[in-house]
Amino acid sequence: MSKRIEVKDLNVYYGKFKAVEDVSLTIEPRTVTAFIGPSGCGKSTFLRTLNRMHEVIPGARVEGEVMIDGKNLYDADVDPVMVRRQVGMVFQRPNPFPTMSIADNVLAGVKLNNAKISKSDAEHLVEKSLKGANLWKEVKDRLNLPGSGLSGGQQQRLCIARAIAVSPEVILMDEPCSALDPISTLAIEDLIEELKAKYTIVIVTHNMQQASRVSDKTAFFNIAGTGEPGKLIEFDDTTTIFENPHVQATEDYISGRFG
Amino acid sequence: MSTEVERVTTSKRTLEPKVLWLTAAASFLVSLGVFVVLSMAGITSGFDIVATVLWSAFLYVALSYVMSRIVEGKRKATDRLVAGVVTSAFVIALLPLISLIYTTVADGLNRLDGTFFSSSMRNIVGEGGGGLHALIGTLEVTLAASIISIPIGIMTAIYLVEYGRGKLAQAVTFLIDVMTGIPSIVAGLFAFALFAIFFGPGIRFGIGGAVALSLLMIPVVVRSTEEMLKLVPNELREASYALGVPKWLTVVKVVLPTAIAGIITGVMIAISRIIGETAPLLIIAGLSTNMNYDLFNDRMTTLPVFVYTQYANPGRDAQAYLDRAWTGALVLILIVMALNIIARILAKVLAPKGQR
């Protein structure tokens, strides 16, 4: 199910501004990869190129290749809409649809696409996805209430349930815990551990402990100065990055000497 | 009593609310007395309630400022002065509204009867008769104008917010701004000129009026819908895209439902704006005293035009005409009020729920 992502010589632009320069890396299936680095170094920007969400911003564009199982996402014949069904995304701030109930939020990927689904299939999908996001027990009695009535942590897990309901192969998470308390954070970290069995996961985080807890591989991005593009400095096993990084900048960042 | 003493002895003395209320009552009584005397002495023609309220507000603001200046000091006094001015401005703004509603209801009730709603002005030159033809005309012309304007307006707004980039969007925005400023009579002349090309000069029919009104309504719908769509957080659009939902479905199923309550309110304001238009309809929809259910044939009268003609061209019994005019105005106000209530209910029902 889950797939390998190979990024080759990727440059990412906002109009004339080059935000990320020359990134190449390979993400193996069924692993968790963490992106760390100082603010503004282009982690979110790079993450959003992996499901072509980058290009919804006016003037934004990409040079280079992102191969998922050998197929370049940026080929002319690839429909970005189809890419996003394969590569799901969870955002920094929980963003359930305010007009929809909890159940409808989970089914959003199906219903918004006008796909037909039988009532029993829908119920099954809701239960499976909510269980997958560790939220079922908390909300099973109020599936028809608005999703925006949940706590922040619950909303974020609802967004994860919504993302896995469309059965993607890759899930991208942009600082999914930054708006959450430590307990909700742990709940989501546990969830990531479980999801790893089925999905390829890429997570952006500012929390080093979190990166070291949940990820198999870590990519360190850095920026030379304002107005300069962000670059991939080091990409390796998480233990290597945290215990004996090869690049001085990585060590400085991890030990808190800057950033 | 001990608290009284304390307040007087400390330097931070304040005016009791009771004192302020007394001041307000006194100001009112004084101006009331003055105006009653003036009217009894025949200096003013009749008792003037508006002037009474205005003068009592003025007196109260002045008095409370002086008192506060003496008791509480400069800063507090300024505070009271500004609060007094703001409150008086509010009351003054409210006065004409209350007076207008009062007059319309009082004068309009005379003819708010079965005959008014069951007959036209055909063959009527004195008492009796009614405004059914005008009511039907208003409903049909307004409905037609709404059917034309609402889809065009909402789609234009969607284009501007969701799709429009660069020169074309700027041009459209500019044109909408210009359209907002078109005097209504010009819209009527435009519609008249337009239809005269096809049907010859002297053409008068309801749908022409609807077209003229659409010109006035579209910019209002575009503007209000645009504002509402801009309020929809971008995060919701991104959440939808990230689920592999195409842009047009995102607009239809995420953006519009989230903004629908505000859009409906805006549309209702636009309808209220055009339902009272008179000038363009005089030109292109014409005057008629007959029932006419057909938008596409013959002259059609609407309520504002009905009110205008009743007032401007009375027949044998002038009072009967005036009464009908007031009732027409009252019915118009009631329709606008009903529309507003419906809009509020719809907005409540459709608004996103459970937001904190």
Ligand SMILES: Nc1ncnc2c1ncn2[C@@H]1O[C@H](COP(=O)(O)OP(=O)(O)OP(=O)(O)O)[C@@H](O)[C@H]1O
């Ligand atoms: N929509 C945008 N338009 C133009 N420039 C942008 C946009 N979004 C981000 N940038 C710029 O791109 C660069 C990288 O931003 P990005 O959001 O990817 O950083 P980040 O590493 O995710 O930072 P953080 O850790 O604070 O989230 C920054 O210089 C930023 O100013």
Ligand SMILES: [Mg+2]
């Ligand atoms: Mg970011």
